[in-house]
Amino acid sequence: MTLKQYDVLVIGAGVTGLYTLYQLRQRGLTVRVLDEAPGVGGTWYWNKYPGCRFDSESPTYSYSFSEELLQEWDWKERYSAQPDTERYLNFVADKFDLRRDIQLSTRVESAIYDSSADHWTVHTDSGEQLRGKFLVTAVGFLSAHYVPEFAGLDSFEGQWCHPGRWPEAGMDLSGKRVGIVGTGATGVQLVAEIAKDLKHLTVFQRTANYCLPLRNAPIDPETMRELKTQYPEIFRICRETPHGFVHEADPRSAMQIPKEERLEFYERLWAEPGFKKFLSNFQDVVVPGPANEDFGEFVRQKIRERVKDPAVAEKLVPKNHPFASKRVPCETGYYEVFNRDNVTLVDVKASPIQRIIPHGIKTADAEYELDVIIFATGYDAVTGALDRMEIRGEHGLTLKEKFKEGPRTFMGLQSVGFPNLFTVNAAGARNHVRVMEPLVDWIVDCIAYVHAGGFGRIAPTQESEDAWTAHVVETGARLLRTQADSWYVGANIPGKPRFLLATPDPAPVGRMQRAAIAADGYRGFAIS
């Protein structure tokens, strides 16, 4: 059988895969992109649940590579909703004629490295095999959806789903008794959006979150015209901030500001949209310590003020983790939902879910009758999507086996024993597009360098991988993101090793490190 041969195979046709394809093509490389979904868009294809939108300011989520695209596309809302973002990605795929190199409805089952020929062979669910000298995984860091193994799920007689696999045809929830398990960013959006249409909503909460008012608004044509002139400045600011957002931190230290002035500052920020409330806050609000606790208490008080029943309010107030140590959800009317007569909040930390029963959910102390259950229970982040494929390197070891104690990589990009495999990992509480573009640019430059130089393979040295892995552990331990149990550290998945699943460095530092490595002839990598 003759295998189809490409310079680069890319897994994933989401935000990252589309950009990777565009840039590889610009370098004259032959590319095939494979995606399980029947449409492009990745996350924005799958997450069709009501209320789904991002928390990055819409213009900052634009691809920056084409001035024409920037001028042609009009964002409709300050924080774009899923249907519009999916439309944007389809618009990009059409405008740049990307579809001819994308194969949809194709799940990659395995990717095996052939050391003798220096290439990867990818096997798909239809039995097809494709060969690529390089393999890029653009599989998303929150794409492997996770439903806990609740006993009795098979016996449930109603409909259930995970928001990351929301049915294409939608779900008719009106007038139904719906249960939502999970109150992360997804659950919070769903709860706020659907509560008013239901006969009854039961929210099963294990950990209360610090949710911030999103303050979304439409973008009128005049404002959009204005924004289009500001793209260079918007992108400049995003390039310089640690997480790729348009919000710059206040250089002052919170606890050195008199209390009254500090609270006034918090109040002013509270009236602002999105993540500005904490990313433009005093710089030490986002590091462990008293400033973080001070602002955390401010947010707790805001929650108490919005919920009428003090007992319900106390359940909704986060108490066991520092502010922003878990990803902070943004919301529109979330807390007011709990003032409605048709909504019940169940604390499943106090009374855990024991099993799913034919007509609902049984906790340790009650049974809840439900027609629909939505498991907004999160994702096996970063490594989950890689683990669900068999990725076998040069010595027969799989990536899953290699990562069983936690990922071991050089800069999250490559791993020893897996030559020519690039994993795009832009994970973190970051503006995905702003952080992903320079990461992919670096990978594409690297691939072009190896290819044009007539080399067969590139992989990190053992020393560089060991040093990077130690850096992630040591530097990561000081970050807010490692102070709670969440997907940031794999702690949301039973049995998964606790390990920071993203770079511990601010985005500009990562970019400088990568640039220096490339300028030094790809220092830390072995090219042969």
Ligand code: NAP
């Ligand atoms: P998540 O943040 O991991 O939240 C999962 C929720 O399910 C948590 O409340 C968790 O409780 C609960 N849960 C998990 N297992 C459970 C069990 N066995 N019993 C009871 N409760 C259980 O997942 P997510 O909400 O899907 O969000 C994931 C990430 O996607 C976000 O952090 C964000 O990065 C991204 N996202 C972004 C947006 C946006 O931009 N607006 C929207 C949605 C998602 P515990 O906290 O106790 O573990």
